[in-house]
Amino acid sequence: MRRSKKPFDLARMFAALADPTRLRLLNLMDGREICVCYFVEILKQSQPKISRHLAYLRNAGIVSARREGKWMHYRIERPEDTGGAAVLDAALRSFKGNRQMQADLAVLRKACCEPRGLVMLQGAPAPVPMATGVA
Amino acid sequence: MRRSKKPFDLARMFAALADPTRLRLLNLMDGREICVCYFVEILKQSQPKISRHLAYLRNAGIVSARREGKWMHYRIERPEDTGGAAVLDAALRSFKGNRQMQADLAVLRKACCEPRGLVMLQGAPAPVPMATGVA
DNA sequence: CCATTATATACGCCTTGACAGATATATCTT
DNA sequence: AAGATATATCTGTCAAGGCGTATATAATGG
Numbered sequence: 001m002r003r004s005k006k007p008f009d010l011a012r013m014f015a016a017l018a019d020p021t022r023l024r025l026l027n028l029m030d031g032r033e034i035c036v037c038y039f040v041e042i043l044k045q046s047q048p049k050i051s052r053h054l055a056y057l058r059n060a061g062i063v064s065a066r067r068e069g070k071w072m073h074y075r076i077e078r079p080e081d082t083g084g085a086a087v088l089d090a091a092l093r094s095f096k097g098n099r100q101m102q103a104d105l106a107v108l109r110k111a112c113c114e115p116r117g118l119v120m121l122q123g124a125p126a127p128v129p130m131a132t133g134v135a
Numbered sequence: 136m137r138r139s140k141k142p143f144d145l146a147r148m149f150a151a152l153a154d155p156t157r158l159r160l161l162n163l164m165d166g167r168e169i170c171v172c173y174f175v176e177i178l179k180q181s182q183p184k185i186s187r188h189l190a191y192l193r194n195a196g197i198v199s200a201r202r203e204g205k206w207m208h209y210r211i212e213r214p215e216d217t218g219g220a221a222v223l224d225a226a227l228r229s230f231k232g233n234r235q236m237q238a239d240l241a242v243l244r245k246a247c248c249e250p251r252g253l254v255m256l257q258g259a260p261a262p263v264p265m266a267t268g269v270a
Numbered sequence: 271c272c273a274t275t276a277t278a279t280a281c282g283c284c285t286t287g288a289c290a291g292a293t294a295t296a297t298c299t300t
Numbered sequence: 301a302a303g304a305t306a307t308a309t310c311t312g313t314c315a316a317g318g319c320g321t322a323t324a325t326a327a328t329g330g
Contacts (some may be wrong), residue, residue, distance in 0.1 A: 010229060015153035019288085020146045036307065049289070051308055057286085070297050070306045083229025090225035094218025096147060124306095154318085171277065184319070188276055191317085205327050206273045259276095272330085279324065286317085294309065300302085 008081035016060035017091055021045065022053050024033060028108055029063065030092045034127040041108045062088070066084045071125055076090040143216035151195035151224055156167055156180065157188050159213065162236045164198065165227045167208040169262040177242045197223070206260055 021067060024043055028034055039050045054074055057063040064077045078093075091099045097102040112126055152158060159178055174185045189209055192198040198210045211227075213220045230236040235249055247261055 007234075008314070009246055010233070011153055011155045012224070014149045015287095016228075018146055018150035018153050021288095023146055031249055040307095046290075048291080048309080050287085055308075067296085067307095072307060081229075082223075083232050087222065087225045088228055090222045091145070091149075092216075092218075097218050098145070150316095156318095175277095181320070182277070183279080183321080187318085190278075202277095204325085207277060273328100274317085274330100275328075277324100279322105279328080281320105281322080282303100283306100283320095284318085284321080286315105288315085292309105292311080294307100296307080299304080 008079060008084050010084060010087070012060055013062065013079070013084055013087065015090060016062050019053065019056075021049070023091075023095070024058055024100065024104055025050070025053060025057065025074075026062070027095045028104055029074055029076045030095065031132050032127045032129045033066070034072045034108075035071045035073050035125050037124045038073070038111065038127060039074075040106065041111065042104055045073065052055075058108055068125065073125070073128075139241075143214060143219050145216075145219060145222070147195055148197065148214070148219055148222065151192055151197055154188065154191075156184070157192055158226070158230070159236065159239055160185070160192065160209075160228065161197070162230045164209055164211045164262050165230070165260045166267050167210045167264045168201070169243075170182060170206045170260050172206070172259045173243065173246065173262060175211075176246065177239055203260065208260070208263075210265060218254055 016025075021043065025039055028039060028042065036047075036050065039045075039054070040047050043050065054063065054065070057074075058065060061079065062077060063074050066073045066075070076088075078088060086106065108127070152161075156178065160174055163174060163177065171182075171185065171189065172173070174180075174189070175182050178185065189198065192209075193200060197212060198209050198215065201208045201210070211223075213223060243262070
């Protein structure tokens with residue numbers, strides 16, 4: 001049976017972006033693959049809450065997950081749809097000028113340099129930079 | 136009392152964009168000021184529904200309204216926030232590749248050329264092109 | 271002033287999704 | 301197999317917001 005590719009749902013993507021916690025998660029994932037424990041530690045939010053928002057982003061097709069032992073790594077999955085990808089890129093770029101987002105990235109950098117400082121992150125796999133995909 | 140400018144709420148803007156009807160409205164407003172009756176006629180949706188969605192966009196600061204006699208004209212209001220404006224622009228551009236959006240614009244063009252054909256639009260003020268603001 | 275037209279808002283119903291807190295699942299370690 | 305750890309899902313509660321229908325408001329024309 002013909003399974004024609006479902007058309008990209010822009011409104012759905014916007015719904016996925018319509019939450020401050022999810023935006024912060026995407027900001028942290030921008031340009032790297034990163035483990036759930038980092039999100040929990042950096043955003044200082046409950047683990048179930050982080051996990052639910054990640055699930056939402058997964059269902060919306062914006063991020064993908066990869067398991068590595070006990071750890072789950074999340075990364076941004078740029079939509080194939082050109083318009084969708086452009087919107088997502090614009091969103092990610094807009095984070096650059098946002099205080100909160102800058103602060104989150106600062107904490108991430110610090111956590112990566114000295115994970116022993118963050119009890120939660122001892123032994124956790126460090127985030128891995130990725131090609132951005134943005135030409 | 137200090138009324139410092141409230142910071143632009145990106146998540147809120149995304150929430151405003153997270154509805155197909157509102158996206159269709161924005162598409163029709165892209166580059167022109169246009170009267171409510173056109174929305175009702177082109178989207179073939181109930182007048183209260185259209186009006187509610189326009190109110191939502193107004194509250195989100197994405198559009199502004201201007202009264203002219205019985206008619207209300209709506210236009211897109213680009214956010215002052217650079218990132219917000221960039222996201223909105225990307226969204227508007229993404230409509231270009233969308234069937235539905237293209238079809239809506241085709242109906243609009245037709246309605247403008249021969250408003251007598253649309254009973255609802257007899258005597259209604261025609262949409263007026265605007266500078267896009269996108270440099 | 272009354273009717274008509276254009277638009278906005280109110281009401282009631284229903285779904286989605288946010289949250290906290292409890293619990294389930296997967297993996298590793300011993 | 302029995303913890304321990306990392307993450308996911310379930311449960312119940314609540315607020316936001318979608319819809320249709322009814323009604324309110326604003327402007328215009330007799």
